[in-house]
Amino acid sequence: MNRESFGIDLACMAGPLEERLAAAEAAGFSQVMLWARDLANHPRGYEAAARLVRESKLRVAGLQLMRNYEGMSGPAHEYKLDIVKALLDVCVDVNAPLLLVCASAAAGHQHDPSRAEADLRKLANLAVPTGVRVGFKAIPWGRSISDTRSAWDLVYRVDHANLGLVLDSFHFIAGGHPLEVLNDIPPEKISLVQLADFSVPVFQERGERNADHMRVFPGDGVLHDSVAAFVRHVDWLGYEGDYSLLVFNEDYRQLPAHAVARLGARSMAWVNTQVLRRRLPMNRLRAV
Amino acid sequence: MSGALDPALEANPLGMRGIEFIEYLSRHPEELGGVLAQIGFRLIARHRSREVFLYRQGPVNIIINADPVALSTLAHPEEDNQISAVAIRVADANQAYERCMQWGAWPIPTRAGAMELNIPGIHGVGDSIIYLVDHRRNFSIYDVDFDYLTDERKVEPITPGLHVFGVVQYINPDRSAEWIDFYAQLLGFRALPPETHFGILPHGTILQSPCARFYLQLVEPVGDALYDTEWYEQFARLAFGVPDVPGAVRILEARGVPFQDNAFIRPDCHGAITAAMSHDVNFEFVRHTAPDEDQEGAP
Numbered sequence: 001m002n003r004e005s006f007g008i009d010l011a012c013m014a015g016p017l018e019e020r021l022a023a024a025e026a027a028g029f030s031q032v033m034l035w036a037r038d039l040a041n042h043p044r045g046y047e048a049a050a051r052l053v054r055e056s057k058l059r060v061a062g063l064q065l066m067r068n069y070e071g072m073s074g075p076a077h078e079y080k081l082d083i084v085k086a087l088l089d090v091c092v093d094v095n096a097p098l099l100l101v102c103a104s105a106a107a108g109h110q111h112d113p114s115r116a117e118a119d120l121r122k123l124a125n126l127a128v129p130t131g132v133r134v135g136f137k138a139i140p141w142g143r144s145i146s147d148t149r150s151a152w153d154l155v156y157r158v159d160h161a162n163l164g165l166v167l168d169s170f171h172f173i174a175g176g177h178p179l180e181v182l183n184d185i186p187p188e189k190i191s192l193v194q195l196a197d198f199s200v201p202v203f204q205e206r207g208e209r210n211a212d213h214m215r216v217f218p219g220d221g222v223l224h225d226s227v228a229a230f231v232r233h234v235d236w237l238g239y240e241g242d243y244s245l246l247v248f249n250e251d252y253r254q255l256p257a258h259a260v261a262r263l264g265a266r267s268m269a270w271v272n273t274q275v276l277r278r279r280l281p282m283n284r285l286r287a288v
Numbered sequence: 289m290s291g292a293l294d295p296a297l298e299a300n301p302l303g304m305r306g307i308e309f310i311e312y313l314s315r316h317p318e319e320l321g322g323v324l325a326q327i328g329f330r331l332i333a334r335h336r337s338r339e340v341f342l343y344r345q346g347p348v349n350i351i352i353n354a355d356p357v358a359l360s361t362l363a364h365p366e367e368d369n370q371i372s373a374v375a376i377r378v379a380d381a382n383q384a385y386e387r388c389m390q391w392g393a394w395p396i397p398t399r400a401g402a403m404e405l406n407i408p409g410i411h412g413v414g415d416s417i418i419y420l421v422d423h424r425r426n427f428s429i430y431d432v433d434f435d436y437l438t439d440e441r442k443v444e445p446i447t448p449g450l451h452v453f454g455v456v457q458y459i460n461p462d463r464s465a466e467w468i469d470f471y472a473q474l475l476g477f478r479a480l481p482p483e484t485h486f487g488i489l490p491h492g493t494i495l496q497s498p499c500a501r502f503y504l505q506l507v508e509p510v511g512d513a514l515y516d517t518e519w520y521e522q523f524a525r526l527a528f529g530v531p532d533v534p535g536a537v538r539i540l541e542a543r544g545v546p547f548q549d550n551a552f553i554r555p556d557c558h559g560a561i562t563a564a565m566s567h568d569v570n571f572e573f574v575r576h577t578a579p580d581e582d583q584e585g586a587p
Contacts, residue, residue, distance in 0.1 A: 125470055129414075131463075160469045161466045
């Protein structure tokens with residue numbers, strides 16, 4: 001793990017896109033996670049926003065977010081297919097190598113879990129010519145995929161090199177899962193690791209809004225020991241991919257972007273220390 | 289779906305049966321045509337309304353598309369010549385297209401295709417198209433759009449047994465597994481064991497078509513290729529199969545075709561590769577004998 005593999009999700013910060021990009025760069029991040037809506041909603045338009053991103057020195061880690069994709073039946077599936085294709089085009093426009101897809105939370109009458117495998121395989125194939133990988137993520141309010149274990153089971157069954165699993169420390173720890181759940185996952189099948197700590201010790205994630213304001217930067221929360229153990233475990237598995245800080249709460253939303261980015265940079269250093277602490281004895285041995 | 293249990297259908301889901309034609313987009317159609325003529329192809333037909341030309345040798349059809357509208361859509365406009373389409377013969381083009389859509393293919397990009405005939409196609413690597421052509425049709429697809437120069441339809445190959453061996457596809461680093469799954473799931477290709485090599489270039493993953501009539505070679509950049517050249521994903525080179533490579537090289541050298549002959553690459557009995565002939569176009573010759581029906585000649 002090093003600074004190069006660390007990014008901040010632009011959703012952590014308030015303000016115009018250019019200000020958030022500049023804040024991330026000034027704070028020492030080399031990469032950022034983008035949201036398609038930030039490009040579409042830019043006051044100077046989509047093209048100008050995409051150009052801003054391409055011309056910044058920051059590497060784009062990926063693009064958020066495809067929702068309610070898998071397991072839709074009939075016209076709803078065709079509709080979602082159009083949406084996901086358009087998002088793949090956005091990925092190409094901003095050189096995003098990864099499209100994040102979160103498990104479907106669609107209403108029951110539209111949802112057919114038996115289609116999920118074929119739908120994700122279809123998306124994995126669609127994304128190959130565009131040069132974009134697909135990262136699938138469980139969410140606690142997902143209709144049939146609500147934890148890492150079930151998400152990995154689905155990714156495993158799809159069995160396509162272009163589809164991987166996205167881990168989120170916040171959801172994982174809130175779900176109360178033992179770290180051993182991760183042991184079955186080959187590190188190369190993990191597309192991205194998102195990190196956040198907790199502002200409260202125990203709560204039940206019931207939906208996006210409920211979970212939103214509980215996140216703080218790793219090291220700043222009440223469960224920092226659990227977050228550190230999570231990061232060390234992922235590192236121990238052999239994961240060498242990107243980490244993305246994914247934090248949003250009421251406090252950060254009222255601060256200028258540069259202030260939040262600085263807190264993020266401090267958190268990045270904290271996470272590195274947690275992993276280095278475990279690695280140091282090995283490094284010393286090698287030095288002898 | 290009773291068909292899903294049929295092993296033949298599983299192994300060759302589109303009923304694939306060889307390559308119908310290879311299309312080059314070219315800014316220098318006459319010069320590229322001259323190169324094709326040098327290696328034994330003959331211009332046999334011109335498109336009725338566009339700057340599109342059909343060349344043939346033995347069972348191999350090559351289309352040069354110099355249509356300005358098609359050229360204007362290239363993502364890499366600095367390219368002078370580019371393999372822009374591979375047309376695959378399938379049992380039923382519309383069924384094959386529908387299956388590709390179900391498994392995750394993009395519909396054909398909107399550009400002025402070589403054909404006005406409605407041939408379904410899917411998005412391939414880079415700007416390219418993979419066309420799906422009915423091989424059981426009872427007419428030549430070229431008759432619809434092309435005017436033949438003479439009554440001659442057959443062109444005897446100057447290099448005996450010449451056929452399409454396959455296409456080399458450049459891919460970005462660490463993308464082999466993704467493309468292997470793509471070709472396996474959409475079209476039924478099978479990756480051959482890593483130690484399998486044809487020709488003289490040692491790198492890359494070789495995918496065999498489900499009809500075992502042609503191959504794709506996926507090549508990731510090796511060494512400094514990423515820094516020395518502008519590397520991007522594309523169909524990079526056409527490879528011909530010939531039973532006797534040294535014999536073919538002798539015939540072609542006598543016609544002035546230059547072959548790469550240096551410390552790293554030189555013609556031998558396994559294969560040979562031409563030097564860049566017109567704006568970086570080159571061809572590979574691989575020792576390979578055509579499946580029987582291909583030798584019967586073009587439709």
